Amino acid sequence: MKDRASALASAPEDRAGAILTIDLAAVVENWRRLKKLAAPPCDVGAVVKADAYGLGMAPVAQALLAAGCTTFYVAFLNEAVALRTALGPRPRIIAMHGPTAGRTEPDFAAHNIVPVLSTPEQVKAWRTFAARNDVLMDCFIQVDTGMQRLGLTPAEFDGHMQDPDAFLGLHPLALMSHLACADTPAHPMNAAQRQHFGDALSRFRGSFGDARGSLSNSAGLLLGAPWHFDFARPGIALYGATPLATPTDAKRWPLVPVVRLEARILQVRRVDQAAPVGYGATVTARDGAKLATVAMGYADGLLRGASPAGHGMLDGHKVPIMGRISMDLTTFDISAVSESGARPGGFIELIGTAHTVDDLARAAGTVGYEILTALGQRFHRRYLPATRA
């Protein structure tokens, strides 16, 4: 498929329905801002799971590595192995899902991937692997401090701490946990989880004096130094979208926008007589309205829920989405735009500085995380380099 496409005479950006521009310098700038925020010696890494939140794991991670980032987090072993290939042998790569106990341990070792061990089964399997190979195995140990998602429960952690052999053959680099409500700075869970984690870490250090702590994601870094510990795991903030739940909180913490998404106008039409628009005839265009249909739909990550509240930007105007979003088409009311500003072949901006990932997320009733990770594979992708001449 790729070969046949490269044999076509036209430019890839002319064949694509939308252009996705990813500013690697902005990713690096956001990482530097987070690093400045974190109290030394906190290691500020980068979470690049889910293809760096849809923006391309290899180019994003390579830009951050060149800027001095040395710790990278992914979810799956497959992601970790691909990242090892992209980054070479030096950086620390942590796979947060850990091994499938008794099955995938050799691959972690062969590619020098540090697993996060979250269950007694994973701890035991990593111990067995260490014993069989007669080496001390690096790992993170995850404890649950109130989310009921992943990590040793308080009772399991207690059991492991009382068993002198529980971590035999393991070299835990860090004790890790995850915050449930960091997107809401005033939420009482934040202080409760910090306290719980601090207590667990003190106890853990009784056995592993050099073990570090890792608690904060992007929003956790904002809570302040007591939440930072030693390894911070920011993701979303690197990509220029807010981790915070309310726009008021988000405003207090400016990030550099990373993404621009422009969808190509396929057709422009003037409606002579009031007429319904799109599947289900859910809205009616008024007499004289001007409509533009672009080559992008929900299969490209423009979530169906983004209509009717969503809009794009064209020629400096807000242009509302009209009717239901289709699989690969979306119609906009561009009545406000002049003749010259609205032609087939032009572009409506869906994400940009005047209309951010967070704005689009709000219109779709979701969060920037979902908008970014839903971005489709049919765009032409353009990367602005991290260092510009």
Ligand SMILES: *Cc1c(COP(=O)(O)O)cnc(C)c1O
């Ligand atoms: C995804 C994830 C992160 C990154 O969170 P952001 O909110 O994107 O900064 C950090 N830690 C864990 C365990 C995660 O799953």
